Amino acid sequence: MEIFDNVLEQQRIEKADELRNLGANPYPHFLQKDMSITEFKAKFDYIKELENKRCDEEVTLGGRLKLKRVAGKSTFGNIEDESANIQIYYSRDSIGEEDYAKFKKNLEVGDIVLVKGYAFITKTGEFSIHVSKLVLASKAICLLPEKFHGLVDIETRYRQRYLDMIMNPEVRDDFTKRSIIVSTIRRFFEDKGFLEVETPMMHPIAGGANAKPFVTYHNALDVERFLRIAPELYLKRLVVGGMEAVFEINRNFRNEGMDLTHNPEFTSIEFYWAYHNYKDLMNLTQELFLTLIKRLNLDEIVEFDDMKIDFSKPFARISYKDALVDIGGLDVKILDDKTAILAKLKSDGFEANDKLDMGHLWAELFDNYVEAKLINPTFITDFPISISPLSRRSDEDSQIAERFELFIAGRELANGFNELNDPLDQYARFKAQIDAKNAGDDEAHEMDEDYVRALGYAMPPTAGEGIGIDRLVMLLTNKKSIRDVILFPAMKPIKNLETQENKE
Known part of the structure; x- marks a missing residue:
């Protein structure tokens, strides 16, 4: 069985190949971002007070595309890095007709992108970045779980911690x-x-605490070892x-x-x-x-x-x-009486091993009461x-x-x-x-x-x-x-x- 045998995964592989044919490496390197999304929001927060609600300085951000909504000649999206998320906006006019057509078809939720642009406030009042250049940094082959339901299965979350964190x-x-x-x-x-x-x-000897060890073998020394x-x-x-x-x-x-x-x-x-x-x-x-x-x-x-x-x-x-x-809540009189301790444990439904010494029987009492x-x-x-x-x-x-x-x-x-x-x-x-x-x-x-x-x-x-x-x-x-x-x-x-x- 192939790893990426899902039909939708195969389609994404085809889109990665199509990008290569268009001269765009779906896994480029030597890419850098200028700052985190949190730093971007803090640096340009002042535009909320400006009349035109924008600034002219352009910076580069990077993140995973978590949302994409195409509206004809323009696209709204949302990218997320380790610090925060932000809305992005780009259009055919802002990034060029060729790139817009390329990314309209081949850019998908889950992909990691770099975007260069300036901060602005949309008509609906959302702090965003107006993109003048968009670069695919890494193409996602696997689909993210459907956003509405998210990732809730506890087994999957623990087994695929990377997906849990995404x-x-x-x-x-x-x-x-x-x-x-x-x-x-x-x-x-x-x-x-x-x-x-x-x-x-x-360790050559399992010690330092009362517990069962994991046992391994050192071939060169021809000896048993204990984690x-x-x-x-x-x-x-x-x-x-x-x-x-x-x-x-x-x-x-x-x-x-x-x-x-x-x-x-x-x-x-x-x-x-x-x-x-x-x-x-x-x-x-x-x-x-x-x-x-x-x-x-x-x-x-x-x-x-x-x-x-x-x-x-x-x-x-x-x-x-x-x-x-x-x-x-134990009677102090039973603490020096092994028979009384065993009887107390048994009467309350706890295991009672009569081979234990008084210290270990006290430990049984402590654990249970x-x-x-x-x-x-x-x-x-x-x-x-x-x-x-x-x-x-x-x-x-x-x-x-x-x-x-x-x-x-x-x-x-x-x-x-x-x-x-x-x-x-x-x-x-x-x-x-x-x-x-x-x-x-x-x-x-x-x-x-x-x-x-x-x-x-x-x-x-x-x-x-x-x-x-x-x-x-x-x-x-x-x-x-x-x-x-x-x-x-x-x-x-x-x-x-x-x-x-x-x-x-």
Whole structure:
């Protein structure tokens, strides 16, 4: 099957050939525009106050033709660039009889054009450009969706993001905001004295977080490699090496399910700060969020998914145990009774694995009774140590980790803690993770002896944190699905979808 086998697409190919026969290359290069449409509108806005409603200065604009209406010897159209759209007007007299005849027949909606002309206001009061020269910059073979209905099919929008962006300018705006968010985060940390670094994407050991890895193979080295779950252990090696404040913005990969908040590859920032503690990180995180809200010109009351999230007040802080009782509504008496916890979970219809230790059972309680209720920014602190294998133990309670997670709108957005820098304790924790893996926990950490040896050279007191950038962008652009903030999200192959539909 040919790619462009549609009858209408074949007709457009014929028109491209006809243009070539007329001496007009349908795909020319070395073309330049003078300014964006937004800049054009701003520069010549003064003509609205002039008596003749026009100016004499000509400039060149470029954009995609989104509308074309021929009226005999003249044509009205609309072109759009990444900044805005504008009405264009040209006639047989303004661009010449030969070009007018050529473009009347062969110029179509979807084509990209350059137009040279001057600003004027039409009789109907619309700011426009009066075209004296028109050049086809790129011929579109594929037809755009019908304008009235637009592009609404969600599968098509995600699979063909380029088409989504052509038809829905607000999508481009969302991804522009994403870029602003990332650049603001980078500048924020640089201004605080952090150094941006890059660490490996392929790891010899799957570590840094509890998750299933993607596995690949390095032919030259004849070894298995894992796409990184998290950069944590490499970044902390750099702290051992003397870099006292580092950050990395990059991709992580987790071979897990997909839903509204999970994509198998996602972007995060991780940062590590020597001679600081997790309370410093909470303060820094709140400052970062307020900086982003200001940079995006958002109100301090942010709307997200029918919720109003209040950023005007200091972020709440509550311990893990207190959250189970005060927010989750659980009886404090059951929290130290494994049998009672299992009974509570089962009675409320939740899965209850009697092989889990108390820390993991608390995590089940938290996930089911607390998380969804955390709407306004809330730091949950003092996690169970068994679910925090890389965190430092509390000096006051060895079963508690000096750790926090930030929850907003019922979702985790950040995870930070005082880093475990005792090599013997870390080695023991890794061995416990191996026991957990042997017991069936396929997301448990692998043993990383080189990292333990790095700690043996002494790492200063350090706090570290990771923030999921995709979820952060979702929050600040009011998007319910992570696919709406990732340019090219993971999708099921079309063949698999067709098989599934046939079964249904």
